[in-house]
Amino acid sequence: MExxxxxxxxxxxxxxxxxxxxxxxxxxxxxxxxxxxxxxxxKFNIKKxxxxxxxxxxxxxxVRCRNRKKGGKTKSNIKRTFGPVSKVSYSLLNDGESQxxxxxxxxxxxxxxxxAIMNVKQTPGKSSAKYNELVEASRKxxxxxxxxxxxxxPDVVIFGSTLNLxxxxxxxxxxxxxxxENIFAGKKQVFYFSDRVFIGAYHPNVRIKGxxxxxxxxxxxxxxxxxxxxxMEGKLTPYVFPEMETSIVMEK
Numbered sequence: 001m002e003x004x005x006x007x008x009x010x011x012x013x014x015x016x017x018x019x020x021x022x023x024x025x026x027x028x029x030x031x032x033x034x035x036x037x038x039x040x041x042x043k044f045n046i047k048k049x050x051x052x053x054x055x056x057x058x059x060x061x062x063v064r065c066r067n068r069k070k071g072g073k074t075k076s077n078i079k080r081t082f083g084p085v086s087k088v089s090y091s092l093l094n095d096g097e098s099q100x101x102x103x104x105x106x107x108x109x110x111x112x113x114x115x116a117i118m119n120v121k122q123t124p125g126k127s128s129a130k131y132n133e134l135v136e137a138s139r140k141x142x143x144x145x146x147x148x149x150x151x152x153x154p155d156v157v158i159f160g161s162t163l164n165l166x167x168x169x170x171x172x173x174x175x176x177x178x179x180x181e182n183i184f185a186g187k188k189q190v191f192y193f194s195d196r197v198f199i200g201a202y203h204p205n206v207r208i209k210g211x212x213x214x215x216x217x218x219x220x221x222x223x224x225x226x227x228x229x230x231x232m233e234g235k236l237t238p239y240v241f242p243e244m245e246t247s248i249v250m251e252k
Contacts (some may be wrong), residue, residue, distance in 0.1 A: 003201060018046045018122075022113035029114040031224075034154035035085055036162050038134055038203065039121035050112035056083070056105040060180050083108070084204035084213050085160075091221045092156060100221055101214050116152050119147065120162050138165040146170060146219070146252050150241045156224055163189065165199030171242045172198060178226070190223050193239035194213045197227040 020026045022194070039248065049059070053232045059078060086108035092098045093111060102108060121137040122144075133215065147170050149157065159167050167173060189200040201220055 018118050020116040021047050022052060023050045025113045026116060028102070029093060030095075031156055032116070032152070032154040033089050033092060033114075033156045033158065034118065034149065034152055035089075035158050035160060035204075036118050036120065036149075036166065037081070037160045038162060039123070039137075046117050050117075054112050055109045056086075057109075072141050079105075080137075081205040082112070082204075084216055085115075085117070086111055087213060088158065088165075088220050090122075091217050092224055093218050095221075095225075101217050101250075112188050116154065117228070118145070118148060119206075134162075134165060138186050142166075142169040146241065147206075157196065157198045158202045158220060161201075161203035161206065165240045167200075169242070170198070175239075178223075182218075192227050192230055192236055194231055194236040195238045197224060199223050210243065 006116075026032065046126045056079060083105075086105075087102060090102045090108055093114060094100075094102075121134055122141055123137075133202070145166065149170070163172075172191050175191045175193070178192065191198040199220055202211070203218070
């Protein structure tokens, strides 16, 4: 069993992939959720990691065991980023339950195959992203990134400290927007359309005084709830993806 687990961890870290984790489950989801993050910490296969049999606790045990054998750090940081990702996604996909916030990682594990995750930098990185590398990656890959978002066709797009890298490429500066001052830094952080909403949030692994995971989940949940209400009122217009032949430079 241990050898099988080590083999699975090896497969998860053998190559870099991102996007829709499970096509069949993503299509069935009541909301199509896409997270746009910065980069992965090393080679990380999102599809193989967060498949239908994914379990946060078991995965962390396997990583600790693997790292211990290699004489490295025994901690797994997967919860720091993907814990909040799963909690937000769970709240949005289970809208209607009395309890919006879930901390049961058995339940949270099961929500991961129903979402999509992309990174601005399409090559493996390290534990801490270098901003100048992210800027350069977004400039070079903007056409591809926008095209991938178009093909995934999400209802809800959540930027994890990546909105400033993608805002111009998606032409969001020209759109109606709102801001939740409790969590989202700056102005024009939520962009509402009749067919989708773009939310510029902090990175899920951010550490800011006064911002805990529960508040992070609630603020994004509230923004999506407002979008649903505005849709019902018929006040929104559809989002039109820009047609681009060359990459659009990030806003300075």
